[in-house]
Amino acid sequence: MLTDMYQVTMVYAYWKSGHHNDSSVFDMFFRKNPFGGEYTVFAGSEEVVRFVQTFRFKPADIAYLRTVLPTAEPAFFDFLGSLDASEVRMHSLPEGTIAFPRIPCIRVEGPLAVCQLLETTLLNLTNFASLMATNACRFRQAAGDDMTLVEFGLRRAQGPDGAISASRYSYIGGFDATSNLAAAMRHGITPKGTHAHSFVSAFTSFSDLPSRLIDGVDVVERALEVRRRLGFSSASDSELAAFVAYAQAFPDGFLALVDTYDTVNSGIPNFMAVATVLSELGHKPVGIRLDSGDLAYLSKRARSMFVAADARLGGSSALASSAIMASNNINEAVLHSLNDQGHQLDALGVGTHLVTCQMQPALGMVFKLVEIEGKARIKISQDVSKVTIPGAKDAFRLVGKHDIPILDLLVPTSESAPVPGRRVLCHHPFEEKKRVFVTPSKVIPLLVPVWIGARHEAFARAKAEAVAGDSDSDAKDAATATAGAAADAAAAGAATVAPSASGAAAEGAAAPRREGAALGHRVRFPTPTEVRSYVRAQLSILREDHVRPLNPTPYKVSVTAGLYHFIHELWSREVPIAELA
Numbered sequence: 001m002l003t004d005m006y007q008v009t010m011v012y013a014y015w016k017s018g019h020h021n022d023s024s025v026f027d028m029f030f031r032k033n034p035f036g037g038e039y040t041v042f043a044g045s046e047e048v049v050r051f052v053q054t055f056r057f058k059p060a061d062i063a064y065l066r067t068v069l070p071t072a073e074p075a076f077f078d079f080l081g082s083l084d085a086s087e088v089r090m091h092s093l094p095e096g097t098i099a100f101p102r103i104p105c106i107r108v109e110g111p112l113a114v115c116q117l118l119e120t121t122l123l124n125l126t127n128f129a130s131l132m133a134t135n136a137c138r139f140r141q142a143a144g145d146d147m148t149l150v151e152f153g154l155r156r157a158q159g160p161d162g163a164i165s166a167s168r169y170s171y172i173g174g175f176d177a178t179s180n181l182a183a184a185m186r187h188g189i190t191p192k193g194t195h196a197h198s199f200v201s202a203f204t205s206f207s208d209l210p211s212r213l214i215d216g217v218d219v220v221e222r223a224l225e226v227r228r229r230l231g232f233s234s235a236s237d238s239e240l241a242a243f244v245a246y247a248q249a250f251p252d253g254f255l256a257l258v259d260t261y262d263t264v265n266s267g268i269p270n271f272m273a274v275a276t277v278l279s280e281l282g283h284k285p286v287g288i289r290l291d292s293g294d295l296a297y298l299s300k301r302a303r304s305m306f307v308a309a310d311a312r313l314g315g316s317s318a319l320a321s322s323a324i325m326a327s328n329n330i331n332e333a334v335l336h337s338l339n340d341q342g343h344q345l346d347a348l349g350v351g352t353h354l355v356t357c358q359m360q361p362a363l364g365m366v367f368k369l370v371e372i373e374g375k376a377r378i379k380i381s382q383d384v385s386k387v388t389i390p391g392a393k394d395a396f397r398l399v400g401k402h403d404i405p406i407l408d409l410l411v412p413t414s415e416s417a418p419v420p421g422r423r424v425l426c427h428h429p430f431e432e433k434k435r436v437f438v439t440p441s442k443v444i445p446l447l448v449p450v451w452i453g454a455r456h457e458a459f460a461r462a463k464a465e466a467v468a469g470d471s472d473s474d475a476k477d478a479a480t481a482t483a484g485a486a487a488d489a490a491a492a493g494a495a496t497v498a499p500s501a502s503g504a505a506a507e508g509a510a511a512p513r514r515e516g517a518a519l520g521h522r523v524r525f526p527t528p529t530e531v532r533s534y535v536r537a538q539l540s541i542l543r544e545d546h547v548r549p550l551n552p553t554p555y556k557v558s559v560t561a562g563l564y565h566f567i568h569e570l571w572s573r574e575v576p577i578a579e580l581a
């Protein structure tokens, strides 16, 4: 039911006109990379497979739909209630694959009615997931590998589900931890947190502390002494009381938010005082968090204060290695600017602009029919970028010397796959003059089976047989090819599909193996950590100019010569030449 009403009304019309069982192929793809970039991290496929596994209208849904469509024939609702994804087959990019425009992220094959019904939910499950993972990946690229990145977005995210998805997919994109406990628990992400300003303001004096001791030592007295020795006379005692209370609770996890009153004259000195006592007692204080002001300047100032204080205290206080964390409306541009200013930050907490995807609030993933009853379909548009690439296709990443991907190639499923060491002509899908020969050293199949419904093979075979009796030989060939592919997959073990791009994948960037299953069977999905490593490995081998933040070079997505000519022939067939008088 998490779908648009028009899916159900279309299905009614398909059913009434006898087309509900037509064999169909849909491609889910996007046309433009987000954030002015030239790559997208595809995500959400695990959620898609989980959805398809249990796809079915419940009796209560059917009862409601009867009230929504009161004029529909009663038998339609019996049909709707009987639908599931057992005749559907789905190929997908492995979760975390770096994807490019026009490459099908998911190819869905099966009866028209069911495939149509999957559209909205599949888009809902992948659009935000992919946008979020891409956004996080850009933050990671900007921050560099050594920065600890913590997602702080729960309070600003688009509702509870937006928040959980944001945490999950920002982890995949390269964040290290989340403040969101529900997401951490559900997805096995490391939870991390500091404390808020309210914790500091909750203490008014040392008398708020029921005890001044840590390990039997009067920490207040010792901290006041360190503060004096370091020469800070205007630091807040109530802030120091709060820091002592936090240190008593977490003597080995002491991280202080230092900007409640005055970062340089109070927060940092109070942190140094408590941290010094803790390290004298054998504990290891963690560091500070800056949450306002000039974060580059304050990080550098804090680092130099730590170094100076450490020297003054005899060089064994461990202050010099304290971590400096920053938060406060950080976005990608701020991050690049902090880099330019030579910040001294070790960790960042990022909320609002990460989880709301400030630079672009949605990805335009779409779901288009590319084949029906073995006949390729094309959607024409004045805007050439919106013209769809017809027919069932596979996608391959052609990798050149030094394991660097050269381009992605769309190949009709009826054509054979490109082979390493063999030269292949790659056409721009729409611009005649743009074509190149590529001799790949490796070929990575991008679309792997993630769902083969238990009855898909029977459906495809029955369709092929029906078409065999037909006179249209084009349709016959295409349908036979579809049935053949289904049979191959079935022979490979329909009940335990083990899709893997790893066979031909570039070293270090292999998709994590996923053991899929037909309806009702148990599935092992790659862990978020495996997906995260896969994202990282691919990014590290892509040409730098494709992934740079500003004005990157587009990565090529091409079609085979056969597909190029087919697209243009079909286009001419579908759009007759206009006559002007």
Ligand SMILES: Nc1ncnc2c1ncn2[C@@H]1O[C@H](COP(=O)(O)OP(=O)(O)OP(=O)(O)O)[C@@H](O)[C@H]1O
Binding pocket: 291, 292, 293, 294, 295, 296, 297, 327, 328, 329, 330, 331, 334, 337, 338, 341
């Ligand atoms: N050195 C810096 N270079 C570039 N941008 C920075 C730098 N330091 C902070 N920023 C960014 O500038 C913006 C400052 O926002 P704002 O004026 O709301 O902060 P503030 O007044 O210091 O803090 P608050 O309002 O939370 O007390 C934030 O987006 C922050 O991330």
Ligand SMILES: O=P(O)(O)OC[C@H]1O[C@H](OP(=O)(O)OP(=O)(O)O)[C@H](O)[C@@H]1O
Binding pocket: 152, 153, 155, 156, 196, 197, 291, 327, 328, 329, 330, 349, 350, 351, 352, 353
């Ligand atoms: O700035 P973000 O990237 O969204 O990171 C999360 C913010 O949430 C907290 O602020 P809080 O809710 O206490 O409010 P404030 O900073 O606006 O005062 C925290 O101190 C960060 O500033």
Ligand SMILES: O=C(O)c1cccnc1
Binding pocket: 152, 153, 179, 192, 193, 194, 195, 196, 327, 349, 351
């Ligand atoms: O743990 C923190 O410091 C935190 C968590 C959420 C939002 N802001 C800060």
Ligand SMILES: [Mg+2]
Binding pocket: 291, 327, 328, 329
């Ligand atoms: Mg803030």
